[in-house]
Amino acid sequence: MFDAPRAFVWAAWTDLAQLPAWWGRRGWHIDPATLVLEVRPGGRLHHVSANEETGERMTIDGVFEEVVEPERLSFTHGDARSVVTFRDLGDRRTELVVSSDQRMSDALGRQATAGLGSAFDRLADHLQYINQKEHA
Amino acid sequence: MFNRIVEYAVMPDTLSLTFAALADPTRRAILARLADGEVTVNDLAEPFPISVQAVSKHLKVLERAGLVTRGRMAQLRPSRLHGQALGEAAAWLADYRAFWKDSFDRLDEHLRAAQQKANG
Numbered sequence: 001m002f003d004a005p006r007a008f009v010w011a012a013w014t015d016l017a018q019l020p021a022w023w024g025r026r027g028w029h030i031d032p033a034t035l036v037l038e039v040r041p042g043g044r045l046h047h048v049s050a051n052e053e054t055g056e057r058m059t060i061d062g063v064f065e066e067v068v069e070p071e072r073l074s075f076t077h078g079d080a081r082s083v084v085t086f087r088d089l090g091d092r093r094t095e096l097v098v099s100s101d102q103r104m105s106d107a108l109g110r111q112a113t114a115g116l117g118s119a120f121d122r123l124a125d126h127l128q129y130i131n132q133k134e135h136a
Numbered sequence: 137m138f139n140r141i142v143e144y145a146v147m148p149d150t151l152s153l154t155f156a157a158l159a160d161p162t163r164r165a166i167l168a169r170l171a172d173g174e175v176t177v178n179d180l181a182e183p184f185p186i187s188v189q190a191v192s193k194h195l196k197v198l199e200r201a202g203l204v205t206r207g208r209m210a211q212l213r214p215s216r217l218h219g220q221a222l223g224e225a226a227a228w229l230a231d232y233r234a235f236w237k238d239s240f241d242r243l244d245e246h247l248r249a250a251q252q253k254a255n256g
Contacts, residue, residue, distance in 0.1 A: 004247035012243055012250070022242035025235055079152075096243075098236060 001095050006088040009096060010070040013084065014039045024049050028058075039067055045075050150202060154225045157201035162186065163194050167203060170217040177213060 002009055012018045016037050020030035028049045036046040045062040062077035074083040080100050087095040157163055162184060169175060169183070181191040195215055198204040202221035207214045 002244055002247055004251055008247055008250055008254075009243075012246060018246065018250070022246040023239055024242075025238045026242070096240070100232075 001089065001093060003093055005092045006070050006086050006094045009086055009094045013073060014069075020047075023047075027052055039064060039073075041065060041067055043067075045077070150221060151224060151228055153201040154203065154221045157197050157203055158225065160194070160197075163198055166191070166194055166198065166215075167217060167222075170204065170215055174207070174214045174216045177215070180215065 012022065014037065016035060019037060020032055020035060023030055028051050030047045030049045034046065034048040036044045038044050041064055043064045045064060046060065048057055048059045050057045060077060062075040062082075064073065064075045065081070066072055066074040066083075070086055072083070072085050074081060076082075082098060082100040085097045087097070089095055158167075165184070166180060169180060177188055177192055177195065180195075181188040184191060195204060195206065198215075199206060203218055204215050205218045207216070
């Protein structure tokens with residue numbers, strides 16, 4: 001919950017000048033030169049941030065899916081998808097919820113396919129067994 | 137750290153297996169039971185209203201996710217909790233939580249300043 005009107009919270013997420021002011025762990029800063037913030041479906045969300053002590057750098061490279069001002073933003077990044085909802089609580093207060101999910105990864109997809117494969121293998125074994133019995 | 141999420145997401149992908157394995161109440165109950173020590177499949181199945189075969193299936197999922205290791209003693213195959221995958225899942229969650237806690241704290245400060253500026 002934030003003590004700010006929803007329009008302010010929305011702007012903090014979608015304004016080039018504001019996002020770097022708060023995004024990330026303390027001690028990390030977005031390099032403004034790297035920031036791309038195209039707030040529309042299919043637009044890019046891109047930036048590189050650096051840890052001021054270690055110099056370690058991290059990149060986020062995402063694509064906006066839904067942009068429903070001032071209620072909802074979603075974007076994909078890697079295999080994951082994040083959804084941000086902005087709820088007006090009245091009285092100049094806003095609830096912000098960020099949820100992320102990992103899409104079914106390749107590994108899991110392969111596992112599911114392998115499961116199906118082994119079911120067919122068993123069926124094949126079974127048929128072979130019946131065949132042998134008939135021949136016997 | 138948010139990008140560490142991205143890195144994890146494209147890594148070949150133990151973490152997804154771990155979370156998928158944890159997303160089932162029976163499997164979490166099995167893990168809780170194993171936290172007390174090594175147990176055979178038969179003993180493990182006893183408190184659950186499901187067959188030994190079903191427990192065996194759950195164990196396979198847990199094993200594939202690196203959460204459980206199993207002994208080789210033929211039929212008995214005692215299972216034991218393997219801490220590392222669980223530790224990695226917990227570390228990921230801690231990272232994720234820390235990222236958003238810091239970001240939300242900073243956002244709160246930023247919004248206060250932005251409003252003061254707008255009002256002043």
